Amino acid sequence: MSLKTVLILLGLALATIFALVCVLLTRERSPRTCQQLPPEQEDIEDGQSLVFADLTAEEMSQVVRYLQGHLGVPLLDASRANPSDNCIASVDLQVPGKAEVLRFLDGGGARPPREALAVLYFGKQAEPNITEYVVGPLPTPAYHRDVTVHKYGGKVPYHRRPVTGKEYMDINALIQRELKKAPRFLTACCESDGTDLVILTTAPRGFKSGDRVTWFVLFHNVAGTGYYLSPVGLEVLVDHGDLHISRWQLRQVFYNGRYFASTGDLEQEFVAGALEVIKLKQPQADAVLGSMKPRRPPGPPGPLQFEPQGPRYSVRDNRVTFQGWSIAFGMNPNTGPRLFDIRYRGERIIYELSLQEALALYSSNCPGGMSTRYLDGSFGIGRFAYELVQGLDCPYTATYVDRHYLAETDTPKTNQNSLCIFEHDSAMPLRRHFSDSQSLYYGGLRKNTLVIRTISTLINYDYIWDFMFHGSGAVEVRVHATGYISSSFFHGQGTDYGNRVGPHTLGTMHLHHIHYKVDLDVDGQLNSLETQDMEYEIVKDPWSAQNTIERPYLRRERLEKEDEAAFPLNVPMPRYLSFVSPNPNKWEHPRSYRIQVISFPGKHLPTSSSMERSISWGRYQLAVTRRKEEEPTSTSIYNQNDPWTPTVAFADFINNETITNEDLVAWITVGFLHVPHAEDIPNTVTVGNGVGFFLRPYNYFNEDPSVDSSDSVYFSTEQDVRACGANPLACLSSASACAPHLPPFHFGGFLNL
Numbered sequence: 001m002s003l004k005t006v007l008i009l010l011g012l013a014l015a016t017i018f019a020l021v022c023v024l025l026t027r028e029r030s031p032r033t034c035q036q037l038p039p040e041q042e043d044i045e046d047g048q049s050l051v052f053a054d055l056t057a058e059e060m061s062q063v064v065r066y067l068q069g070h071l072g073v074p075l076l077d078a079s080r081a082n083p084s085d086n087c088i089a090s091v092d093l094q095v096p097g098k099a100e101v102l103r104f105l106d107g108g109g110a111r112p113p114r115e116a117l118a119v120l121y122f123g124k125q126a127e128p129n130i131t132e133y134v135v136g137p138l139p140t141p142a143y144h145r146d147v148t149v150h151k152y153g154g155k156v157p158y159h160r161r162p163v164t165g166k167e168y169m170d171i172n173a174l175i176q177r178e179l180k181k182a183p184r185f186l187t188a189c190c191e192s193d194g195t196d197l198v199i200l201t202t203a204p205r206g207f208k209s210g211d212r213v214t215w216f217v218l219f220h221n222v223a224g225t226g227y228y229l230s231p232v233g234l235e236v237l238v239d240h241g242d243l244h245i246s247r248w249q250l251r252q253v254f255y256n257g258r259y260f261a262s263t264g265d266l267e268q269e270f271v272a273g274a275l276e277v278i279k280l281k282q283p284q285a286d287a288v289l290g291s292m293k294p295r296r297p298p299g300p301p302g303p304l305q306f307e308p309q310g311p312r313y314s315v316r317d318n319r320v321t322f323q324g325w326s327i328a329f330g331m332n333p334n335t336g337p338r339l340f341d342i343r344y345r346g347e348r349i350i351y352e353l354s355l356q357e358a359l360a361l362y363s364s365n366c367p368g369g370m371s372t373r374y375l376d377g378s379f380g381i382g383r384f385a386y387e388l389v390q391g392l393d394c395p396y397t398a399t400y401v402d403r404h405y406l407a408e409t410d411t412p413k414t415n416q417n418s419l420c421i422f423e424h425d426s427a428m429p430l431r432r433h434f435s436d437s438q439s440l441y442y443g444g445l446r447k448n449t450l451v452i453r454t455i456s457t458l459i460n461y462d463y464i465w466d467f468m469f470h471g472s473g474a475v476e477v478r479v480h481a482t483g484y485i486s487s488s489f490f491h492g493q494g495t496d497y498g499n500r501v502g503p504h505t506l507g508t509m510h511l512h513h514i515h516y517k518v519d520l521d522v523d524g525q526l527n528s529l530e531t532q533d534m535e536y537e538i539v540k541d542p543w544s545a546q547n548t549i550e551r552p553y554l555r556r557e558r559l560e561k562e563d564e565a566a567f568p569l570n571v572p573m574p575r576y577l578s579f580v581s582p583n584p585n586k587w588e589h590p591r592s593y594r595i596q597v598i599s600f601p602g603k604h605l606p607t608s609s610s611m612e613r614s615i616s617w618g619r620y621q622l623a624v625t626r627r628k629e630e631e632p633t634s635t636s637i638y639n640q641n642d643p644w645t646p647t648v649a650f651a652d653f654i655n656n657e658t659i660t661n662e663d664l665v666a667w668i669t670v671g672f673l674h675v676p677h678a679e680d681i682p683n684t685v686t687v688g689n690g691v692g693f694f695l696r697p698y699n700y701f702n703e704d705p706s707v708d709s710s711d712s713v714y715f716s717t718e719q720d721v722r723a724c725g726a727n728p729l730a731c732l733s734s735a736s737a738c739a740p741h742l743p744p745f746h747f748g749g750f751l752n753l
Contacts, residue, residue, distance in 0.1 A: 034738035036310030049319035049328040051101055052340040053093070055116055057404045057412035059138045060091045063116045064410045066141035067133070073124070078164060078408040082123070084243040089119040089161070091406040092333055094134050095340075097629050098351060098519075098663075105341065113137040118144075121161050123243055128158035130638065151630075152647055159210050159241065160638035160647060162378045163201070164408050170245050171238055172199055175216060178236065178250045182267035185275075189255075190220065190232045191282040197234075198227050200459070200486070202372045204611065209645040212241030213251060217368040217488070220280070222288045226484040228460040229290040229505050229681065230283055233489035235368045236263075254367050257491050278491075278504060289502045290484060290682040305395050305425060308738035312423055313450055315399050320421055322450040323709070325469045329452055331419065333405040334637050336381035337454050337465050344473050345705065349593065350695070352519040353477070355381065356634045356667075358463060359615055361605065362510040363497040366488040369508045370497075373611065376458045378640035383407050385454045387417045387749030393455055393464075396742055398422035403454075416748055419454045430471055430706060441716035445471065445709055460484040461512075464686065471706040478692035479514050482684050485676040486510070499677050507676025511602030515617045515634055518666040518695065519627060523581035523591045525663045529559045529624050530592065531574035563656045565624035569604050569669060573622065578698050579664060589699035595666055596694040597621055602673035614643035616651035618669055625653050627663040634667055668693050 055063075068075050073086050081087035096112035103109030115136035122129050132151065133144045148155055179186060179194030186192050199216040206213040215237050220230040237252040253260040256278060260266045269275040285291070313322035320327050328340040338354035358376040362369045383405050390396050400417035407413075425448050432444030450469040455462055462483035468476040488494065490506040501507040520527065536550045557574075559565045567573040578592040585591050604618045605611070617623075617634040625631070636648040650667070670691040679685070697705075706712075713729055715721045724731040 034308060034735075047317070048105055049341060050317055051096060051104060051112060051114075052328040052330055053318040054330045054404065055091065055093050055138070055406075057414065059114075059116065060404065060406040060412040062139055062141055063091050063118055063135050064088060064406070066135060067118060067120070067144070068410075070144065071120075073122070075120075075410075077410045078121070079166060081121070081164070081166060082170075082243075082245060083128075083167065084123045086120065086122050086124045088406075088410060089121050089130075089164075089408065090333060091116050091118045091135075093117070093330070094136070095632075098627070102525075114139075116141075117147075121158070123158065127155075128243065130156035130158060130161050132156075152636075156638055156647060157210075157642065159212055160642040162637055162640065163214075166408075167240065168201065171214075171216070171240055171248070174238060174240075174248055174250065175199055175218075175236055178263045182263040182270070185263075185267050185270040185277070188270065188279060189234070189277045190280050192220070192232075196221055196282075197232065199236075200228070200368075202368045203374055203378075203640055204371075204643050205641055207610070207644075209642050210241070212641065213237060213239045215254075215368040215371060217366070220283050222283050222285050224285055224293070225288050225291045226460065226682070228484040229487055229502060230288065231487055231489040231505065232280060233278060233491065233504070235366060237367070256489065257365075278489075280504065289505060292682050306397050306738075306740050307423065308735035311397075311399065313399075313421065315401070315421055320450070320452065322423065322469065323471060324705070325450060327452065327467075327469065329419070329421075331382040331385065331403045331405075331454065333380055333383040333407050334377045335633070336377075336385065336456060337419075337452070337467065339452070339467060342475065344469075347523070348521050349473075350475065350519060351521050352517060353467065353475070354517050355465065356515040356517050357615075357617070358458070358515075359513040359618060359671075360461065360486075360510055361513075361602075362486065362508050364488040364506065364508045365492055365494055365497055369486070369488040372486075372510075373605075373615070373643070374458070375615070375635065375640040375643075376456075376463075377635060378637040379458055380407060381456045381458065381463070382454075384458055385418045385456045386415055387747060388420050388453075388455060389747060389749075390417075390745065394420035394453055395422045395424075397740060416751075419452070421450070421452050424449045424451045424468075431704070439716065441714065443712070443714040445706055445712050447471075448711065449476075457483065460486050461684075466692075471709055471711075473697040473701065473705050475695040476692065477516060477695075478690055479670070480686040480690040481512055481672075481674070482686050482689070484682070485674075485680050485684060487676075498675060501676060501678055501681050507680055509673070509675045511671060511673050513601055513604075513615075513618050513669055513671035514691070516668045516670075516693070517634065518595075518668060520579045520593055520664065520666060520695070522579045522593045522700065523583050526661045527579045527581060527664050528660045528662075529565050529664065530578050530580045530590070531557045531559060532576035532578075533574045558660070559624075560658060560660050561656045562623075562625050562654045562659055565622075565659055566620050566654050567622045569601055569619060569621050571621075576698070577622070579666070582661060585699050586702040587699070591700045592698040593700060594694075594696045594698040595622065595668070596696060597668060597670060598693060599670035599672070599691045601669065601671035601691075611643035613649045613651060614639040614646035616649055617667060619651065620667065621669050623650075623654060623667045624659055624664055625667065626657050626659060627665045 076085040076087050078087040094115040094117040100112045113136050115134050118133045120131050132148045135141050135144045197218045198221040202215045218234045219227040221227045233256045235254040239251050240248045253266050324345045326343040330338050336355040342350040360374040362372040364370045388394050398420040401419040403415045403418045428447045430445045430447035435441045452467045455464050464480040466478040485507050488506045488508050490504050494506040498506050498508040534552045535555050541547045578594045580590040580592040634650040638647040715727050719726050721727050
């Protein structure tokens with residue numbers, strides 16, 4: 001073999017070895033780049049947040065078994081119970097008192113006993129009533145105590161109970177029997193025998209305390225689409241107040257602008273030719289108004305968000321931590337999402353942040369629409385938060401959490417994957433600056449936010465509840481409305497109350513008002529309320545005294561009484577309103593958190609209305625009161641069916657007590673007026689239909705805390721912007737190789753219905 005051949009072979013061998021080394025190095029480096037990093041852990045004792053944790057399914061079952069064995073009366077399963085029976089309506093966590101919790105969290109005190117709140121309907125008693133029991137300690141109950149009188153000042157009258165699913169089924173059976181008395185009318189108007197018509201409840205139920213008389217609106221039902229857009233013009237008034245179902249009656253019938261005493265009278269009028277009938281064809285599934293079925297085949301997939309090295313947040317039990325944030329989360333089956341012990345950088349900012357109520361108040365020239373004021377808490381905002389669709393309701397790679405509840409049955413139910421948690425890249429800088437003067441540089445930080453989300457489907461509407469935590473120390477609360485509008489049959493002067501959106505469909509005007517409780521603890525429990533706003537003063541210019549200047553100045557004011565801190569809806573309030581601590585920051589300003597409301601509500605119900613006190617929280621866009629254990633919520637599930645004598649009237653919370661250096665609560669109302677229009681078909685879109693509020697640090701820190709973020713970007717003309725070590729953005733090209741292996745799509749949200 002010649003020397004030349006040897007040298008050639010040696011060179012090829014060296015080249016091969018070099019190539020193999022490069023491949024091995026690349027393979028070794030790639031896993032390190034994509035290796036999942038453990039999320040940062042906050043310095044909070046393990047298990048402390050469990051003091052706020054929702055009940056487990058087993059704990060609920062233990063409570064049911066205890067009550068069945070210790071009350072001395074028969075308890076029927078609520079899913080089968082008649083109004084004349086006794087049953088367990090619901091079981092939920094009894095949240096311990098704040099003082100007791102803080103002694104445990106902050107003072108080394110004993111863990112509060114774990115307890116449940118059980119609501120029972122006692123229909124089989126001499127005086128039927130609603131009773132609430134606290135049952136504990138869990139997981140092995142040994143005691144119960146009646147807290148009804150302590151909470152409400154007396155027994156809760158039985159007629160205030162929410163309508164159960166069993167009661168709706170019995171009402172539907174009554175209506176179906178009554179419809180059989182008008183066969184020729186139904187054939188002519190609706191091409192129906194009544195069995196394919198569905199009913200939609202209204203609320204409240206009457207005009208005075210003790211009433212349980214409800215208008216039900218009838219719609220064509222087409223499988224696979226929302227029936228809410230297909231009213232047939234027929235509405236019936238049912239009296240279902242008697243404990244005995246056999247005594248329930250259909251009191252009135254409405255059709256196309258006219259009222260009748262019964263379906264039999266309606267039939268007689270039709271047969272006599274004295275009734276104008278609008279003939280509707282049976283809607284077809286492929287052409288029905290409001291179908292959400294795709295009209296085009298799927299296109300290419302859109303952008304996908306993923307975490308190259310795994311989630312940067314951590315979820316453990318009921319606590320999530322993320323870049324300095326720590327939040328305990330949960331779900332009330334009635335009022336929906338609730339957060340507790342919200343800390344940033346180890347300091348508690350908010351003790352409680354919870355949804356209280358969602359009001360939908362409608363208009364129409366039909367009886368059902370014009371009398372509807374839904375208080376969704378009585379239906380179950382948390383209970384009807386169903387499974388979220390991965391990749392649409394939340395990012396595909398979000399963390400999904402199951403929620404358990406017990407309502408209208410003795411068996412706990414689970415809404416799988418009904419709450420999601422994810423880090424959201426908003427594609428917007430949180431802050432940035434490009435310097436083109438003196439020195440040349442760029443500095444910025446992406447606005448990445450931790451989001452806790454759940455979505456409630458309340459009959460026709462879907463509410464998207466978001467709680468967002470920003471790197472600047474700000475908390476953002478947002479609600480978006482989507483789903484189907486509710487509608488009335490279009491007749492007469494219907495457009496005085498909405499817009500026509502179909503051949504016989506009136507999209508009825510309504511308002512959405514949402515109420516929240518915010519128990520802020522800014523640098524401690526004792527806070528005051530301060531407002532700041534601008535005014536102009538006219539002054540002579542000090543350098544010549546020959547001209548005048550309109551100079552803005554800052555007007556500060558401390559509000560001392562609750563009456564001063566109750567700001568009416570739709571009336572301008574100070575632009576800056578803050579919970580302030582007695583302690584200053586480095587610059588001698590009180591450490592504060594500012595409340596900033598983003599809302600465009602409709603008009604509140606006139607205070608002269610007989611039912612206004614039941615929603616008197618809606619009088620105020622913001623009201624600040626002293627915190628009291630006996631004022632835990634701004635409303636009650638019992639207000640819906642007796643708004644004329646409300647079980648809880650928020651207006652009574654405001655009694656001009658001092659709010660200086662006290663433990664304070666902010667009660668915030670947000671909302672919007674919705675006049676449905678053609679583009680609400682098939683669904684209302686979320687664009688433009690979102691409202692909420694911010695809780696923003698205001699002199700709480702000495703500087704923007706996000707400056708400590710490891711995501712910060714800075715480079716200048718003196719740096720190589722392509723170097724990954726100097727510029728994190730230069731590392732993103734290699735991060736694209738870390739795209740995750742997505743699990744197969746799964747959805748089981750129909751299983752528990």
